[in-house]
Amino acid sequence: MSCNSNSDYTNNLKIFENRRIIITKQNRLLMNSELRKAKILNPLDTLEDWMKEVSDSNTQPNPNCMSIATVDSTGSPNSRMVLCKELDAENGFLTFYTNYSSIKSEEVKNNSKCSALFHWDKFGYQVRLKGFVDKCADSKNDEYFSTRDIGSQIAAWASDQSKEIESLEKMEDSYQKIMNKFQIKSLDEAKEIKLPRPDFWGGYDLWIEEIELWKNRKNRFHDRLKFKRKISIENGKIDVEKRWDSVRIQP
Numbered sequence: 001m002s003c004n005s006n007s008d009y010t011n012n013l014k015i016f017e018n019r020r021i022i023i024t025k026q027n028r029l030l031m032n033s034e035l036r037k038a039k040i041l042n043p044l045d046t047l048e049d050w051m052k053e054v055s056d057s058n059t060q061p062n063p064n065c066m067s068i069a070t071v072d073s074t075g076s077p078n079s080r081m082v083l084c085k086e087l088d089a090e091n092g093f094l095t096f097y098t099n100y101s102s103i104k105s106e107e108v109k110n111n112s113k114c115s116a117l118f119h120w121d122k123f124g125y126q127v128r129l130k131g132f133v134d135k136c137a138d139s140k141n142d143e144y145f146s147t148r149d150i151g152s153q154i155a156a157w158a159s160d161q162s163k164e165i166e167s168l169e170k171m172e173d174s175y176q177k178i179m180n181k182f183q184i185k186s187l188d189e190a191k192e193i194k195l196p197r198p199d200f201w202g203g204y205d206l207w208i209e210e211i212e213l214w215k216n217r218k219n220r221f222h223d224r225l226k227f228k229r230k231i232s233i234e235n236g237k238i239d240v241e242k243r244w245d246s247v248r249i250q251p
C-alpha cells in the first residue's frame with residue numbers, strides 16, 4: 001500500500017465521541033483472555049479497541065495519553081507525555097500535536113525515530129510502538145487547531161514551549177498580550193472565536209514499524225506479542241508493507 005507523506009486523510013476520519021480522538025475504523029476485536037496471535041492481523045486494531053474500551057469506561061481523564069521518546073544529538077533518550085489525537089489503524093500511523101520549537105521537535109529534526117508507550121493500569125494493558133515521525137500537512141494542522149477551545153488556542157500562541165521564563169507572572173503577561181493582539185476581552189465572550197494557527201504549532205504523524213501488545217496475567221506471567229513490518233520512504237512517499245510478522249515473547 002502506498003501512502004503520500006503529509007497527505008490529508010481527514011475525509012475518511014471519524015470523530016471519536018467527544019474526546020476529539022480520531023479513529024478511522026470501528027473494528028471491535030473481542031479478546032477476553034489471551035492475546036491470540038493468529039487472530040490479530042493488524043495489532044493497531046487492538047490498540048484502537050483498547051483505547052476505546054478505556055475511553056468508554058470513563059475511568060481516565062485522558063485515555064489517549066502516551067509517552068513519546070525521542071533522542072538528542074548525543075544519543076541521549078528523552079520522553080514526555082502527549083495526547084494521541086488520531087489513530088489510523090489502516091494506514092499505520094498515529095498523530096500528536098505540539099510546538100514545532102519544542103525539545104521533541106528539535107530532536108526529531110536530527111533523528112526522526114520515535115517510540116511511544118501507552119499504559120492503562122486498571123485494564124492491565126501496555127502498548128509499545130516504534131517508528132518515525134513525519135510533520136503533518138498545514139491543512140491537517142489548521143483543521144485540528146480550529147477544534148481547540150479558544151483558551152488553548154491562545155496558550156499555543158503564548159507559549160515558547162520548554163524555553164526558560166522568569167516567572168508565572170511573565171507567562172500570564174504573554175497570555176494577556178496574545179488576548180490583546182486578537183482583541184479578546186474575556187475568554188467567556190470569545191468562546192466562538194477561532195484564531196489562526198501559529199506556524200510554529202502543529203502535529204506529527206508517527207508511522208509505526210514495530211508494536212508490542214502486553215496484557216497483564218497472574219503471577220506476573222504476562223502475555224506478550226510483538227509485531228513488525230517494513231516502511232520505506234522513496235521520493236517523499238511512504239510505502240507501508242501491509243502484512244505484520246508476529247512472534248510471541250516471554251514475560
Ligand SMILES: Cc1cc2nc3c(=O)[nH]c(=O)nc-3n(C[C@H](O)[C@H](O)[C@H](O)COP(=O)(O)O)c2cc1C
Pocket residue numbers: 062065080081082083084096097098099102103104105161162
Ligand atoms: C497528560 C499529559 C498530556 C500532554 N499532552 C501534550 C500534548 O499533546 N502536546 C504537547 O506538546 N505537550 C503535552 N504535554 C506536555 C508534555 O509532556 C511536555 O511537557 C511538553 O510537550 C514539552 O516537551 P518537550 O520540550 O520535551 O518537547 C502533556 C503532558 C501531560 C502530563
